[in-house]
Amino acid sequence: MADQLPGELIDRFFAEFPTDRAGKRAIGEFGLVCKQWLPPSRYRFFSDVDLDARSIKPFLDVVTQSPFPVPNFIRSLGLSSSGLEQGLKIEDCLTLGPFVQVTTLRLTMTQDVLERNYALLGNTFRGVTTLVFRNVPLPLDSILLVVSTFPALKSVVLDWVSLSYDHDTIPHSTYQFPPQWDSLTMDLNDRPEPFFRGLLRLPQIPIFSSLSLRGVYPFEGSHFARYLAHAGSALQYIRFEAEASGEFGERAGRYPVGLSASTGLRHLEMVFTDYSGIAETVHSALTYLKSSSLVSVNVVDASGPITTPRPVRQNWDKLDNILRERRFSTLQSFRVQTKTRELGMKISQRMPFAGARGILRVIYE
Incomplete structure (x- = not known):
């Protein structure tokens, strides 16, 4: 019976299993049910x-x-190497020849290992569209050198990377960035803002349509604001993850002035780990945003459920009023995700205009 099932159904069956240790054990066992199940299980x-x-x-x-x-x-392949291994090394797997199906490559490698193997990595994984650097200290120049070797690359992720910056180093004049590279996700463990100073020193400045950032804001005079002044009109999606509440706005005394250069922005997402400054911070972002093509605003309250709300005044009415402005007539969705039902109910009550337009969505999860 098992060997008579359609191949598409078998593929969907195996796709339901997670790729953690327990899931892979189950995949391996079910792959032995019959001869026809073995190839899709290995896939x-x-x-x-x-x-x-x-x-x-x-x-x-x-x-x-x-x-x-x-x-x-x-x-999807992850490679980790400190360069201190004895015997077989990660570089040995590159001798297997091109991995033609790999589209996501995750690298946890020291500067020495990366710079020694970057050309081989580019030749071995020519189809990579997403490149992830993870959990290592690296100079910006090394990252850009590796990025330039992947011809099909579209997205770069810096995941808990500690970047070092040599202010006296002249940017490499021979970087030839992949033509389709237009997405950057940056979650650094320290000093994220100077990253854009490094980009601005390049002869060829990368232009992104998608940015996802933690702890980086376009304050007036910041390197990020300067970057947006140069290339912000191409930006269509931006995601801010705030490290604390009230990162900008009246209480903070700092304003996201640089957002005014993002004239083509279509999607704004803001993630908060403290709910107390949400309304003011989102309002401040919308105040400086000059895009006339904004389609969605997604607000995520990641602070967790609150049993006893803190006595913090949230001006959701003010946020609702700014949505009446003509420049937000293209907005189709104003979505708030929270685990706190009381907060969600308050938002629904204090934003009647957004509710009447049918764009307000409060999601509890």
């Missing part, structure tokens, strides 16, 4: 792989013994 099993000094040898053993071309199953 799913090897779709997302993480390799480090401990797992590289078992992986290479599997590849050499498998009747299936394992590298062709991998869609």
Whole structure:
């Protein structure tokens, strides 16, 4: 019976399993049900792989013994190397030849390992569209050098990277960035703002249509505001993750003046870890935003459920009033996501205009 099921149904069955340790164990076991189930199970099993000094040898053993071309199953690959490993190294897996199906590549590598292997990485993973740097200290120049080697690259993610900046270093004049690179997600563990100072020193400044940032704001005179003045008109999506409440607005005494250059923005997302400054901060962002094509505003209250609301005045009425302005006539969705039902009810009551327009959505999750 099992061997008579349609291939599409079998693929969807295996797609339901997570790719964590328990999920992969189940995928491997179900792949032995019958001969027809083995290829799709291996396709799913090897779709997302993480390799480090401990797992590289078992992986290479599997590849050499498998009747299936394992590298062709991998869609997402993580490589971790400190450069201090004994015996087999991560670089050894690159000798398997091109990984033609890999579109997402996650790198946890020191500067020395990256700069020694960047050309080989680019040749081995030519189809990569998303490049992730994770959990390492790296100079900006090394990151840009690696980025320039992936011809199909569209998105770069800096995940808890500690960036170092050499102010005396002249930017590399031969960077040839991928033509489709237009997305940047930046979650640094320190000093994020100087990143844009480094970009502004480049002969060829990358222009993004999508930015997702933690702890970086376009205050007047900031490097980020200067970057937006240069390239902000191309920006269509921006996401701010606030490290604290009231990052900008009247109480903070700082304003996101640089947003005025984002004249083509269509989607604004703001994530807060403290609900007390949400209304004022969103209002401040909308005040300086000059885009006449804004489609959605997504506000996420990530502070967790609050059993006893704190006595903080939230001016949702003021936020509702600014949405009456003609420049927001294109807005189709003003979405608030929260775990606190009382906050959601207050928003619904204090934003009658947005509710009457049918654009207000309060989601509890």
